[in-house]
Amino acid sequence: xxxxxxxxxxxxxxxxxxxxxxxxxxxxxxxxxxxxxxxxxxxxxxxxxxxxxxxxxxxxxxxxxxxxxxxxxxxxxxxxxxxxxxxxxxxxxxxxxxxxxxxxxxxxxxxxxxxxxxxxxxxxxxxxxxxxxxxxxxxxxxxxxxxxxxxxxxxxxxxxxxxxxxxxxxxxxxxxxxxxxxxxxxxxxxxxxxxxxxxxxxxxxxxxxxxxxxxxxxxxxxxxxxxxxxxxxxxxxxxxxxxxxxxxxxxxxxxxxxxxxxxxxxxxxxxxxxxxxxxxxxxxxxxxxxxxxxxxxxxxxxxxxxxxxxxxxxxxxxxxxxxxxxxxxxxxxxxxxxxxxxxxxxxxxxxxxxxxxxxxxxxxxxxxxxxxxxxxxxxxxxxxxxxxxxxxxxxxxxxxxxxxxxxxxxxxxxxxxxxxxxxxxxxxxxxxxxxxxxxxxxxxxxxxxxxxxxxxxxxxxxxxxxxxxxxxxxx
Amino acid sequence: xxxxxxxxxxxxxxxxxxxxxxxxxxxxxxxxxxxxxxxxxxxxxxxxxxxxxxxxxxxxxxxxxxxxxxxxxxxxxxxxxxxxxxxxxxxxxxxxxxxxxxxxxxxxxxxxxxxxxxxxxxxxxxxxxxxxxxxxxxxxxxxxxxxxxxxxxxxxxxxxxxxxxxxxxxxxxxxxxxxxxxxxxxxxxxxxxxxxxxxxxxxxxxxxxxxxxxxxxxxxxxxxxxxxxxxxxxxxxxxxxxxxxxxxxxxxxxxxxxxxxxxxxxxxxxxxxxxxxxxxxxxxxxxxxxxxxxxxxxxxxxxxxxxxxxxxxxxxxxxxxxxxxxxxxxxxxxxxxxxxxxxxxxxxxxxxxxxxxxxxxxxxxxxxxxxxxxxxxxxxxxxxxxxxxxxxxxxxxxxxxxxxxxxxxxxxxxxxxxxxxxxxxxxxxxxxxxxxxxxxxxxxxxxxxxxxxxxxxxxxxxxxxxxxxxxxxxx
Numbered sequence: 043x044x045x046x047x048x049x050x051x052x053x054x055x056x057x058x059x060x061x062x063x064x065x066x067x068x069x070x071x072x073x074x075x076x077x078x079x080x081x082x083x084x085x086x087x088x089x090x091x092x093x094x095x096x097x098x099x100x101x102x103x104x105x106x107x108x109x110x111x112x113x114x115x116x117x118x119x120x121x122x123x124x125x126x127x128x129x130x131x132x133x134x135x136x137x138x139x140x141x142x143x144x145x146x147x148x149x150x151x152x153x154x155x156x157x158x159x160x161x162x163x164x165x166x167x168x169x170x171x172x173x174x175x176x177x178x179x180x181x182x183x184x185x186x187x188x189x190x191x192x193x194x195x196x197x198x199x200x201x202x203x204x205x206x207x208x209x210x211x212x213x214x215x216x217x218x219x220x221x222x223x224x225x226x227x228x229x230x231x232x233x234x235x236x237x238x239x240x241x242x243x244x245x246x247x248x249x250x251x252x253x254x255x256x257x258x259x260x261x262x263x264x265x266x267x268x269x270x271x272x273x274x275x276x277x278x279x280x281x282x283x284x285x286x287x288x289x290x291x292x293x294x295x296x297x298x299x300x301x302x303x304x305x306x307x308x309x310x311x312x313x314x315x316x317x318x319x320x321x322x323x324x325x326x327x328x329x330x331x332x333x334x335x336x337x338x339x340x341x342x343x344x345x346x347x348x349x350x351x352x353x354x355x356x357x358x359x360x361x362x363x364x365x366x367x368x369x370x371x372x373x374x375x376x377x378x379x380x381x382x383x384x385x386x387x388x389x390x391x392x393x394x395x396x397x398x399x400x401x402x403x404x405x406x407x408x409x410x411x412x413x414x415x416x417x418x419x420x421x422x423x424x425x426x427x428x429x430x431x432x433x434x435x436x437x438x439x440x441x442x443x444x445x446x447x448x449x450x451x452x453x454x455x456x457x458x459x460x461x462x463x464x465x466x467x468x469x470x471x472x473x474x475x476x477x478x479x480x481x482x483x484x485x486x487x488x489x490x491x492x493x494x495x496x497x498x499x500x501x502x503x504x505x506x507x508x509x510x511x512x513x514x515x516x517x
Numbered sequence: 518x519x520x521x522x523x524x525x526x527x528x529x530x531x532x533x534x535x536x537x538x539x540x541x542x543x544x545x546x547x548x549x550x551x552x553x554x555x556x557x558x559x560x561x562x563x564x565x566x567x568x569x570x571x572x573x574x575x576x577x578x579x580x581x582x583x584x585x586x587x588x589x590x591x592x593x594x595x596x597x598x599x600x601x602x603x604x605x606x607x608x609x610x611x612x613x614x615x616x617x618x619x620x621x622x623x624x625x626x627x628x629x630x631x632x633x634x635x636x637x638x639x640x641x642x643x644x645x646x647x648x649x650x651x652x653x654x655x656x657x658x659x660x661x662x663x664x665x666x667x668x669x670x671x672x673x674x675x676x677x678x679x680x681x682x683x684x685x686x687x688x689x690x691x692x693x694x695x696x697x698x699x700x701x702x703x704x705x706x707x708x709x710x711x712x713x714x715x716x717x718x719x720x721x722x723x724x725x726x727x728x729x730x731x732x733x734x735x736x737x738x739x740x741x742x743x744x745x746x747x748x749x750x751x752x753x754x755x756x757x758x759x760x761x762x763x764x765x766x767x768x769x770x771x772x773x774x775x776x777x778x779x780x781x782x783x784x785x786x787x788x789x790x791x792x793x794x795x796x797x798x799x800x801x802x803x804x805x806x807x808x809x810x811x812x813x814x815x816x817x818x819x820x821x822x823x824x825x826x827x828x829x830x831x832x833x834x835x836x837x838x839x840x841x842x843x844x845x846x847x848x849x850x851x852x853x854x855x856x857x858x859x860x861x862x863x864x865x866x867x868x869x870x871x872x873x874x875x876x877x878x879x880x881x882x883x884x885x886x887x888x889x890x891x892x893x894x895x896x897x898x899x900x901x902x903x904x905x906x907x908x909x910x911x912x913x914x915x916x917x918x919x920x921x922x923x924x925x926x927x928x929x930x931x932x933x934x935x936x937x938x939x940x941x942x943x944x945x946x947x948x949x950x951x952x953x954x955x956x957x958x959x960x961x962x963x964x965x966x967x968x969x970x971x972x973x974x975x976x977x978x979x980x981x982x983x984x985x986x987x988x989x990x991x992x
Contacts, residue, residue: 126899126912127896160942161942203890203942319893401876415634415677418602418635419602422601426599428900436601438601
């Protein structure tokens with residue numbers, strides 16, 4: 043019967059009015075604790091704070107204003123949403139970066155609880171006020187670059203179509219400045235302050251070295267935080283990412299390195315395929331760990347260091363982006379979609395995205411169903427406009443699909459489970475399939491057999507919980 | 518709490534193992550009965566039957582073999598899935614039409630329960646055997662066009678990756694032929710025989726006249742049946758549509774008329790955005806109601822009749838396609854997305870599709886939430902590759918979004934509810950909004966304000982039921 047489940051009706055949705063998918067007391071679910079670091083190695087010269095403002099009146103105590111600052115001018119770059127409706131903080135951050143050529147940046151100021159999107163000129167004024175007020179904290183006297191305007195990037199996340207409680211926020215920026223600290227607790231509090239529907243703060247840090255002679259013996263540091271692409275009621279939330287390093291990177295290199303890293307990380311995850319008005323990933327590089335003031339910053343003139351930095355940044359951004367998928371609203375699965383032997387990387391990404399976005403694939407994963415037919419179908423309906431060659435990007439008789447156990451799988455030693463070989467369905471060992479699908483992590487391997495390019499996408503499943511969260515009433 | 522609903526966990530999915538979203542006893546839900554006709558006016562010269570085969574062994578009595586036949590050779594055309602993985606019946610039907618130039622068609626043979634997709638050469642042989650066996654029922658002696666091969670189109674729907682029980686099917690085709698009849702009961706049984714996850718048979722019929730002098734005083738008839746795009750476990754189901762008319766239409770005109778009608782109907786609905794390997798809409802026109810054998814068939818040489826036929830066919834196909842949305846798996850809402858004043862029809866369709874496919878819009882509709890932010894967001898992230906001018910197809914300050922009560926709305930006299938005017942959010946009367954969202958039917962009106970083209974999409978919501986149905990185990 044269609045209505046046999048007592049709580050699948052609309053009345054069930056109404057009974058459980060929630061503003062966040064996150065627990066109301068901000069406690070972290072036990073299953074997510076393993077993703078929250080208990081210590082870290084943070085880049086030199088960076089100071090951070092998370093401060094309570096109460097942007098949403100119902101928020102009486104949780105930090106919702108994050109300040110990420112460098113004790114010296116930093117180079118920086120950002121990648122912004124491609125959504126046609128760009129929120130005020132996106133417009134302002136873009137303008138700050140353009141006016142300054144990516145140089146002389148001192149901080150990033152972020153509020154949660156209100157996205158300051160679709161708020162007209164008043165909203166743009168508010169975003170500029172946040173940037174100016176944050177900048178003013180670092181300017182005790184006039185600076186040589188004052189004429190370039192504020193040196194703080196701005197991000198906002200939360201409800202759209204509502205103006206910020208701007209006075210409350212501006213009044214708390216000096217407090218945020220006085221709260222700045224460099225220890226792990228400060229970084230974790232700051233990562234919490236950018237959260238909305240997230241059930242856990244997403245923070246990572248690492249150390250790295252560079253191959254160039256001038257960097258010999260120097261340990262650099264890289265830290266990052268992000269927040270989820272899951273959606274907050276009553277409106278869409280936002281993907282935000284902030285990366286800080288004490289390595290010296292030129293403004294131009296920061297921009298190209300960040301763009302390349304985001305293309306292979308934050309642009310390769312899908313919770314529900316929706317892209318918000320506020321999505322922003324920014325990076326600051328302050329060179330605080332440079333061996334000397336004369337160390338040449340990483341740029342296209344230092345190709346060896348540039349390549350090393352690109353690999354480090356991409357890998358780090360992928361790990362950060364994966365945390366967003368781990369916290370997809372209602373997600374019970376973490377799925378890596380690996381598309382190999384494609385005609386081009388564009389093809390691999392378009393096909394990976396098509397699979398990652400398919401509601402049928404995502405519900406089958408939730409149902410632990412080895413449903414290769416739905417995967418095949420999603421490969422087959424990838425928009426021809428997005429493929430490099432509609433005629434030869436996908437050839438049914440060359441297509442292979444397998445399930446591969448993840449590294450942490452209990453059935454890892456049983457190896458790959460082939461579902462489709464050169465377009466021919468395989469006799470699937472259903473017991474093996476169900477063991478694989480019991481795992482939280484799974485790799486879907488698609489071998490297109492038409493080229494040598496590849497791309498990877500990360501996604502989660504669609505669950506009842508997703509519908510409950512996103513079908514809630516606004517209140 | 519994230520897990521407060523007792524049946525939202527995975528264990529709930531396991532408890533309710535179902536093969537179909539349709540009731541197991543094939544009874545029609547009370548809320549859908551209004552969509553099932555109790556009589557009809559069917560085209561002359563067409564005979565139909567629905568016969569039990571038991572393609573799925575668990576099906577002991579429901580008809581699952583449909584035969585739609587013309588008592589004389591008919592012109593015909595079909596529109597097929599664009600999925601790269603084309604099922605065997607799609608390949609065979611395409612070949613039949615090509616070999617015959619769309620002429621001399623006698624029947625369409627359809628089985629439910631197995632899609633005959635991704636079944637290799639054996640599957641293609643099976644589909645040809647279905648076509649040949651159906652054709653043989655109408656050839657008592659050799660015909661002048663025998664050299665063109667079988668004259669029956671073939672459709673299959675159901676599980677993919679499995680071979681048909683072909684002998685069972687072939688053995689029942691003569692029975693299907695002997696069951697042929699022209700009355701309403703026969704048409705309804707036939708419409709039931711093509712169903713899979715559908716909860717009700719989708720059958721419509723109408724009469725029409727043509728403006729040309731040679732058609733004066735003639736009443737033509739048009740009947741159609743379709744089945745849902747909802748998905749059957751364990752694999753995707755299929756959208757099938759069959760249109761029959763006793764008007765005379767040339768093969769070429771049948772093809773261009775059908776393509777145009779499908780583009781504005783079956784290609785403008787979205788249940789979950791997934792497109793199957795088997796999707797097919799076919800039309801047969803046998804001219805049985807022509808005033809005389811010398812009546813010129815509708816073609817591009819009869820522009821007035823052609824235009825009239827185009828309008829009739831498009832409107833009829835839209836009504837048929839809307840029935841599929843009405844029966845979307847787990848759907849509680851029927852939503853018309855009207856995109857107006859677009860730069861091009863392509864833009865209107867791309868933007869309509871983006872809204873119709875957004876899981877966030879669909880869950881908000883399920884939750885009865887006037888969430889214009891999600892609609893705006895979906896407009897904004899429409900792929901630039903699909904727009905005629907990425908720079909001017911969507912201009913935030915010219916964008917308007919309203920909710921419009923449907924014709925059958927109780928609050929129809931309250932008029933339009935404006936949500937966004939020229940990019941400015943409106944103060945929304947939440948009580949008015951919730952009255953509107955109580956309705957099963959709703960129109961989302963998007964006025965892009967940049968041109969004069971328009972397009973309409975139809976969609977339904979995403980419910981808990983959708984996840985339950987599609988997250989089920991295969992058994």
